[in-house]
Amino acid sequence: MSKLWVTGYRSYELGIFKEDDEKVEVIKSVLKESLIQKIETGVDWIITGIQFGVEQWTIEIANxxxxxxxxxxxxxxxxxxxxxxxxxxxxxxxxxxxxxxxxDFSTEVSKKIYNSPVQLKNYQKFMIEHSDEALLLYDPEFEGKTNYDLKKIKKYEETNVYSYELIDMDILQEAANQIQEQKRINKEDE
Structure with a gap:
């Protein structure tokens, strides 16, 4: 069994406040291709949270x-x-x-309402320990909350078999360029 944790920027960190923002199309396209690759190479659980942005888009794409x-x-x-x-x-x-x-499965990691930042650290630890690898839509040059996850993953990776992959801004820009080019070609063909 292979479990992939997917996380990344919250939508507001990307300046996205509407689902019809063109950036969402690009992000979903890149996430979809990454998830297909992971599924075709043996990932059988995609795990994530419910934050607006990458996590919710991941669930929609996986569905x-x-x-x-x-x-x-x-x-x-x-x-x-x-x-x-x-x-x-x-x-x-x-x-x-x-x-x-x-x-297919959902639950709260802590069965208590929020009472301490320790709950968020425990959540992060839980996600790493219950996955074999991570896919993060995150670029260290453009910091966001996912930086905490990346740091924890790197620390965990020092003493455990674990890997991660980053989808950074260069990858997103390349995808945006490809989408724009395809739209231009389609328009010319009309």
Whole structure:
């Protein structure tokens, strides 16, 4: 069994505040290709959280990929603590319920409501220890909260068999260029 933890930037860290932002198309395209590669090379669990941005997009993409790979992998969603999204507005809580419904398994890592930053550290530790590798949409030159995950992964990797892959801004820019070129070609063909 091979488990892949996927995480990365929150949507607001990328300046994305609407799902129809062109950046979302690029990010989803890159994530989809990466997930396909991982599934085709043996990943059978894709695990992530429910943060807006990379984590939710990962769940949506993985759910769509189940049509092509119906028995090849499962989706697990881990929530850091009880009532994690309690302060989110109704629309966002409804979206999270829908996202979680795509998962084959979901649970809170801590069965208590938030009471300490230790819960977030424990969540991070749990995600690393319950996966074999990580895929992070993150570029160290453009810091964000995922930097904490990357540091913890690098530290864990020093004494454990674990690997990670970064999707950085150069990869995203290359994908954006390819998408724009394809759109230009399609427009010329019309």
């Amino acid at each position: 769509d990929l189940k049509k092509k790979y119906p028995n090849d992998f499962k989706i697990a969603v881990f929530i850091p603590f009880l009532e994690f999204n309690k302060n989110w507005n109704e629309e966002n809580r409804t979206k999270v319920k829908k996202i979680i419904s795509y998962a």
